[in-house]
Amino acid sequence: MTTGKFIVFRAKALIFATGGLGTLYGFTTYSQTVSGDGQALAYRAGFCLEDPEFVQFHPTGLVPSGILMTEACRGEGGYLRNAHGDRFMEKYASAKMEMAPRDIVSRSEMTEIIEGNGFEGPEGLDYIHLDLTHLGADTINHRLPLIREVCMKFIGLDPILEPIPVRAVAHYSMGGIEADSNGATKVTGAWAAGEVACISVHGANRLGSNSTAECLVWGGITGEETVKYLHTDPPLPKLPADQVDREANRIMSLLEKKGVENPYDLRRELRDTMDQYLGVFRTGEGMGKALQEIKTLKQRFDNISIKDKSSIYNTNLINVLETENLLELAEVVVTAALAREESRGGHARTDFSNRDDDNWLKHTLARCGEDGPKLDYKPVNISRWKPVERKY
Numbered sequence: 001m002t003t004g005k006f007i008v009f010r011a012k013a014l015i016f017a018t019g020g021l022g023t024l025y026g027f028t029t030y031s032q033t034v035s036g037d038g039q040a041l042a043y044r045a046g047f048c049l050e051d052p053e054f055v056q057f058h059p060t061g062l063v064p065s066g067i068l069m070t071e072a073c074r075g076e077g078g079y080l081r082n083a084h085g086d087r088f089m090e091k092y093a094s095a096k097m098e099m100a101p102r103d104i105v106s107r108s109e110m111t112e113i114i115e116g117n118g119f120e121g122p123e124g125l126d127y128i129h130l131d132l133t134h135l136g137a138d139t140i141n142h143r144l145p146l147i148r149e150v151c152m153k154f155i156g157l158d159p160i161l162e163p164i165p166v167r168a169v170a171h172y173s174m175g176g177i178e179a180d181s182n183g184a185t186k187v188t189g190a191w192a193a194g195e196v197a198c199i200s201v202h203g204a205n206r207l208g209s210n211s212t213a214e215c216l217v218w219g220g221i222t223g224e225e226t227v228k229y230l231h232t233d234p235p236l237p238k239l240p241a242d243q244v245d246r247e248a249n250r251i252m253s254l255l256e257k258k259g260v261e262n263p264y265d266l267r268r269e270l271r272d273t274m275d276q277y278l279g280v281f282r283t284g285e286g287m288g289k290a291l292q293e294i295k296t297l298k299q300r301f302d303n304i305s306i307k308d309k310s311s312i313y314n315t316n317l318i319n320v321l322e323t324e325n326l327l328e329l330a331e332v333v334v335t336a337a338l339a340r341e342e343s344r345g346g347h348a349r350t351d352f353s354n355r356d357d358d359n360w361l362k363h364t365l366a367r368c369g370e371d372g373p374k375l376d377y378k379p380v381n382i383s384r385w386k387p388v389e390r391k392y
Contacts, residue, residue: 001318004311006248012234013189013226016042016177017219020195021329023322025170025278026271027125029061029068038196040325042177043332047185048365048376050198051175052329053337054346056206057280059105061169063127065154069147069166071208074098076143079131080109081163082117088128101390103205103346106168110280113167121165129163136160168280172211174202174346175336178365183222189229191222200363203380204345254320259303263316266297266304267323270330273297278334283351287338294330295372301327335373336364357387 018038022030043049059080060069074080080098082088092108093100100108109128112118118126132140132147137160140148144159151157151164176198183191183199192198194215201214277283277290301324308316342356343349362377 001313004314006251008239008244010236010239012236013229014191015183015222015226016185016190016192016196017194017222018196020173020176021326021333022170022173024271024326024330024333025274026268027061027064027066027167027275028170029058029066030170035322035326036329037322037325038192039176040328042185042192042196043328043366043368046368047187047190048178048367049175049332050178050366051200051204051336051364052173052333052366053340053364054174054202054204054344055170055278055333056102056172056174056346057106057168058171059102059109059168060130060164060166061171062150062154063125063165063167064122066169067150067154068169068171069130069150069164070144073130073132073144073147073164076132076139077135079134080105081129081131082112083119083128084117086117088112088117101205102171102208103348104390106280107348109166109168114281118167119165121167125167127165127167130166131163132159133161133163170274170279172206174198174200174204174206175364182225183218184225189234191225193218193222198363204347206346251317251321254304254317255306255309255314257303257305259305261300261304263301263304263306263320263323266301267319267326270294270297270323270326274330274333278337280348282337282347282349284338284341284349285351287334291331291334291338294327294334298327298331332366332373336366336375339375340364355387355389361387 016038019034021036021039022028022034023032039049058068060073062069079087080089089097089108093104112128113126118128121127140160148159151159173195176196177185177192179185179192179197179199181199183193183197185192199218202210273290273293277286306316306320308314337347340347340360341352342360343353344355361380363380365376365378366373
């Protein structure tokens with residue numbers, strides 16, 4: 001960024017630790033830097049992406065920004081209410097109420113909104129209420145001070161006095177670069193750790209706080225495994241000059257484009273598409289429309305222009321590279337989700353509402369092909385705990 005120079009690193013070992021792909025969505029808890037770059041780089045380089053269709057939605061994203069209203073709000077005794085003031089979780093998980101698993105609460109909220117029991121929000125972001133008012137000022141100030149601060153600063157609302165507008169929000173990628181229990185990929189000398197990886201410690205549906213364990217545990221494991229590998233004194237690979245030249249030309253040629261498409265518009269349209277068709281509830285018809293729209297956006301991307309032609313701190317170029325990565329990953333996510341004709345974990349289809357272990361108890365593997373993602377599958381390794389139906 002500081003020089004605009006194209007730099008090549010040669011390394012004996014590699015660890016992907018670049019996080020998730022949450023800014024595929026417009027309404028998301030992620031920061032804008034989480035644009036799936038590591039997954040896109042790996043995908044284009046020939047690595048498989050595993051289970052990309054499984055995206056977790058957290059029940060309580062602040063409307064309209066998507067900022068996370070932590071699980072602690074409900075853990076401290078917060079209520080979820082619809083527009084009629086009802087604690088609607090009584091209908092969906094009476095034994096657990098607001099502390100039911102995230103996917104159940106998210107689907108319950110969206111069902112209330114779809115059935116007209118929500119509040120009308122900005123730009124289609126209809127919402128329900130997260131009510132903390134009964135907890136009192138002392139509890140909120142001592143147990144949830146940052147929640148109060150965020151609400152007051154971002155929407156001018158004091159949760160001591162008023163309920164918080166929230167809805168289900170894109171929050172985590174259960175899938176990622178295919179890796180084994182040590183974080184090793186199929187490529188010798190390459191590992192993946194954290195959200196970018198699919199170890200698959202989460203299966204199809206991450207439990208709260210397991211993302212921290214994923215980062216800490218596999219951060220340690222992949223570091224140790226890399227050191228062991230380096231102690232075998234592997235050779236430093238030769239510089240693949242042809243590949244380097246192609247990549248440099250690919251990136252620098254973006255600056256020379258003189259098309260009519262605004263890349264920021266393409267990014268906004270992509271996120272609108274993902275929000276509309278790849279959210280908490282999905283259908284084959286909707287995902288088919290999403291896939292066609294993404295293919296159209298990829299074609300339009302070829303006709304972009306970048307206004308900033310400079311080398312130093314060219315944030316326009318960075319944004320375009322991120323948008324290119326997001327378009328690539330969106331096609332992978334939608335293709336995998338469209339193929340999986342069942343509901344499992346974070347993947348909920350209203351046209352295939354049941355889990356189908358006979359046909360779909362398997363991991364998706366997506367590989368980059370000339371005409372788009374090529375799907376394959378591998379069995380799920382189940383040792384002790386057999387999957388059963390959740391009941392509350």
